Amino acid sequence: MIPEDRPDRIEEAKALEAEGRTEEAAALYRDILEQDPENVRALNNLGTIWENDGWLDSALGLLDRAISTAPEIPVLHYNRGHILQGLDRTEEAIDAYRQALALAPGMTAAARNLSQLLYGEDRLEEAAEVLRHWLTVEPESAIARHALAAVTGEGAPDRAADDYVTGIFDSFSTSYDEKMARLDYAVPGLLISRLAHLRGEPAGSLAILDAGCGTGLCAETLRPYARTLQGVDLSAGMLARARDRGLYDELTEEELTAALLSRPGAFDIVVSADTLIYFGDLRPALAAIAVGLRPSGHALFSVERLDEDDGFRLGPSGRYLHSRRHIEEALAATGLTAIKIEELTLRREAGKDVAGYLVIAER
Known part of the structure; x- marks a missing residue:
C-alpha cells in the first residue's frame, strides 16, 4: 500500500x-x-x-x-x-x-x-x-x-x-473506444457500408439487433436504419458506455445466443461486430441468429480468418479463427444462405494486419 x-x-x-x-x-x-x-x-x-x-x-x-x-x-x-x-x-x-x-x-x-x-x-x-x-x-x-x-x-x-x-471487457470498457481507434478498427464502418448496399438509403423502418454491442460503436450508423435498435452484451461496463450514447431503444446484459433464442422472428437485421470471434464452432450462434431473424432477414458479422482448409482454432490472442469452409458449412447447417463472404483487414494489432472475413447471410 x-x-x-x-x-x-x-x-x-x-x-x-x-x-x-x-x-x-x-x-x-x-x-x-x-x-x-x-x-x-x-x-x-x-x-x-x-x-x-x-x-x-x-x-x-x-x-x-x-x-x-x-x-x-x-x-x-x-x-x-x-x-x-x-x-x-x-x-x-x-x-x-x-x-x-x-x-x-x-x-x-x-x-x-x-x-x-x-x-x-x-x-x-x-x-x-x-x-x-x-x-x-x-x-x-x-x-x-x-x-x-x-x-x-x-x-x-x-x-x-x-x-x-x-x-x-469490463476491465477495459472505459478505454475501449480509444484503444480500437488506435488499432484502426474498421469493422463497424465495413458492416454499415454493406448494410447500405443491402437495404439502400436508411428509412428508419427496420428492427435491428446489435449482438455483442460493446460500447455501441455501430449505433450511430445503425440508428438511421432502425425503427427499433436493441443491443445485447455480457459486459455491464461496456453497456454503460453504450447507454451513454443514447441511441438504443433497449440494452440488455445478456448472452447473445440466449437473447436471440428468446426473441424468435423479432429482427430484420442482426449485426455482430467482432463478437463471434469468441465462439469456436459457429453453428450454435448462427442457429440462434436464424431463430431471431424474420424471413428474408439478414445477418452481418465478422470473424478472424483461419487460412487452413477446415475448422476453427483458438489463437494465442484468446480469440478464435475460422476457415471459410467452416463458415459456409455452419451457415448451411443453420438455414442461413451466404450472400457474400469477403476477405479483408479487420484492424491492426502488434504492428500487423488482422485478417478476417465479413459475412452477409440471409434467412
Missing part, C-alpha cells in the same frame, strides 16, 4: 476524483506537491490522472519520482508499466510489470498485462509461465485459464466462457 501522507488533503483530492472533478483533484495534488515534492500518493494519483488525460510522458515522470522515493511499493511499478505500455515502450513495460509481481506475487492485474505483452512479442513460453503463476494465485480465474489454453493450445474450450468475456 502507498503510505498515508497528509491523508486529509489526499482524501479530499480522491473524493474529487470519485465525483468526476478530476481537474480540481489534479490542482489539489499539484498544490500538495508544491509543499511536499516527494509525496508518493500525490505523485501516483496525479500521474494516473495525467495518464488518463493522455499526458503520458508527464505521467511517467511523476511515477519515476514516486519510485525513487518508495521503490518497495508494487502499485507504483504497475502504474509505471501501464504508462510505458501506452507509450509503446514494450520492453520497459514488461520489466515494470515483472517488478510489480516480484514485490506482490498476487497482483493479478500485473500478470494479465504482462502475459498480454509477452504474447504480443511472440514470447509464448514466457507468457504461459506468467499465466501458470497467475493460476496458482487465482485458480478459478476464467481469464487466466482461457489465456493459458490460447497460448499453449492445450485444453482449448469450444467457446470462450461467459465469465472470461465479461472479465476481459
Whole structure:
C-alpha cells in the first residue's frame, strides 16, 4: 500500500476524483506537491490522472519520482508499466510489470498485462509461465485459464466462457473506444457500408439487433436504419458506455445466443461486430441468429480468418479463427444462405494486419 501522507488533503483530492472533478483533484495534488515534492500518493494519483488525460510522458515522470522515493511499493511499478505500455515502450513495460509481481506475487492485474505483452512479442513460453503463476494465485480465474489454453493450445474450450468475456471487457470498457481507434478498427464502418448496399438509403423502418454491442460503436450508423435498435452484451461496463450514447431503444446484459433464442422472428437485421470471434464452432450462434431473424432477414458479422482448409482454432490472442469452409458449412447447417463472404483487414494489432472475413447471410 502507498503510505498515508497528509491523508486529509489526499482524501479530499480522491473524493474529487470519485465525483468526476478530476481537474480540481489534479490542482489539489499539484498544490500538495508544491509543499511536499516527494509525496508518493500525490505523485501516483496525479500521474494516473495525467495518464488518463493522455499526458503520458508527464505521467511517467511523476511515477519515476514516486519510485525513487518508495521503490518497495508494487502499485507504483504497475502504474509505471501501464504508462510505458501506452507509450509503446514494450520492453520497459514488461520489466515494470515483472517488478510489480516480484514485490506482490498476487497482483493479478500485473500478470494479465504482462502475459498480454509477452504474447504480443511472440514470447509464448514466457507468457504461459506468467499465466501458470497467475493460476496458482487465482485458480478459478476464467481469464487466466482461457489465456493459458490460447497460448499453449492445450485444453482449448469450444467457446470462450461467459465469465472470461465479461472479465476481459469490463476491465477495459472505459478505454475501449480509444484503444480500437488506435488499432484502426474498421469493422463497424465495413458492416454499415454493406448494410447500405443491402437495404439502400436508411428509412428508419427496420428492427435491428446489435449482438455483442460493446460500447455501441455501430449505433450511430445503425440508428438511421432502425425503427427499433436493441443491443445485447455480457459486459455491464461496456453497456454503460453504450447507454451513454443514447441511441438504443433497449440494452440488455445478456448472452447473445440466449437473447436471440428468446426473441424468435423479432429482427430484420442482426449485426455482430467482432463478437463471434469468441465462439469456436459457429453453428450454435448462427442457429440462434436464424431463430431471431424474420424471413428474408439478414445477418452481418465478422470473424478472424483461419487460412487452413477446415475448422476453427483458438489463437494465442484468446480469440478464435475460422476457415471459410467452416463458415459456409455452419451457415448451411443453420438455414442461413451466404450472400457474400469477403476477405479483408479487420484492424491492426502488434504492428500487423488482422485478417478476417465479413459475412452477409440471409434467412
